[in-house]
Amino acid sequence: MLGPAFSSLPAGVPLVGSAILGAIVGSFLGAALERLPSGRSVVTGRSACDGCGKALTVVELVPVLSWMMQRGKCRSCGARIGGWQLACELGGAAIGVASLLLAREGLALAAMLLGWQLLLLALLDLRHLWLPRLLVGWLAASGLLVSIARARVIDDAGVIGIAVAGGVVGYALLWLIARFYLKARGREGMGSGDPPLLGAIGLWLGPLGVVETMLGASIIGIAAAIVMLVSKRKIDADTALPLGTCLAATAWLLFLLQGPG
Template identity: 40%
Template structure:
C-alpha cells in the first residue's frame, strides 16, 4: 500500500509539471508559436511570468485565474490540462505500484496531448502519434503487458480497421468521414493495448460521443449529420480506461 501511495504521489506531481508544458504546447503549436524558445509570458500583456506564476494549479488558484499585471483572464485550458495530467499520474500509480506505472502514465499524458489538440484544432500531429507508437513498441520490448505479438497485431488492426471504414464512407458519401490522423491514432493505441482491447476502445469512444450529443441536444444545441467532431479525442479518452481495465486481467 505504501508503494502504491508513493508511486501515485510521485507520478501525480510529475503529471502536474508536465501538464503545464502540455497546456502550453496545445495552445501554441496550432498557432505555429515556439513552445521551447522564449520565457513564459502573459498572452494579453506579454509580461514575462516569474517562478511564482508558474506553479501548476496553485498559481492560477491564488491569482483567481487572472494575470497579476493586467488582470486578463488566463486560458482555463492551463489548469484543466494540469489537473487532468495530475489525475492520470495518480491513477497510474494506484493501478500498478511498479515501473509499469510510469509507462501507463506516459501513455495517458500522450493521449491527453493528442485529445486536447484534436479538440482545439481538429489536429492529430503525425510526430506526436508516431511518438505514441514508438513508445508503445518500446514498452512492449521491455516486457510490459501485453506481449509484442498482441501489440503488433493491434497496431496493424487498429490502423487498417479505421482506414477501411473511412475509405468505405468516402466511397459511399463522396466526402471524408474520418480525418487522416484517426487510423494512425488507433494503430498507435493498438501498439499499447494489443488487438483484443480495440473493440472496447471503439465502443467506449462511440458511447462517449453519443453521450455528448445527447447532452448537447438536451441543452438545446441541435446536432447535424455533417457536424465535425474530434473522433481522435474520443479514441484517446477511451484508451486510458481501457489500459486500466487491461491491468485487471494481466497475468
C-alpha cells in the same frame, strides 16, 4: 497498485509525488496545447502572458496553485488565463495518481506515459479537431518500446508481435471505415489523424484492445450527441465530433484497468 519500488516509502508520499509530477507535466502540456496550433516552439523561449507578453516568474508558473492565486488572470495586465491550462495541470495530476493506484503491477510509469500523451492529443482534438502526426508518431514509438521492454522482462517475444498486430489492425480498421464512408457519401467523414491514432493505440493495447477502444469511443460519442441534443445544440451531417478525444479517453482507461494487449 503500488509497486515494490514504493513499498518502503511512508504512506501517501508516492501519491503526493505522482500528483506533483503529473501537474508539472500537465503544465508543459498546457503550453503545448496553446503553442502547437500556432506553430510556436514548446521547448524554446520563456513562458509569457499571451496578452501583454510579460515573462512569467517562477511563482507564476507553479502548477494549479498559481492559477488559483491569480484567479485565472495575468497579474500584470489582467488578461484571462484560459481554463485549458488548469485542465491540463489537473488532468496531468489525476493521471499520475490514478496510474499509481490502479495500474497493474509494474505498469504505473507506462500508464502515466500513455495517459499524458493521450491527454494532450485528446485536448488538441477537442479544441482544434487536430491530431498532429508527430505526436501520434511519438505515441506509436513509445508503445512499441514499452512492448519491447515487456518482452525482455517476461522473456516472451510474442508480446512484440501482438503489439504490431494491434497497430496494423487499429490503422486498417479506421482507414477502411473512412474509405467506405467516402465512397458511399462522396465526402470525407473522418479526420485524417484518426486512423494513425488508433494504430498507435493498437501498439499499446493489441488487436482486442483496438476493438474495445472502438466500442468505448462509440459509446462516449453517442453520449456526447445525446448531451448536445438535450442542451438543444444543432446536430446534422456536418457536425464535427472529436473521435480522437473519445478514442484517447477510452484507450487510457482500458490500459489502466486491463494493461497492455
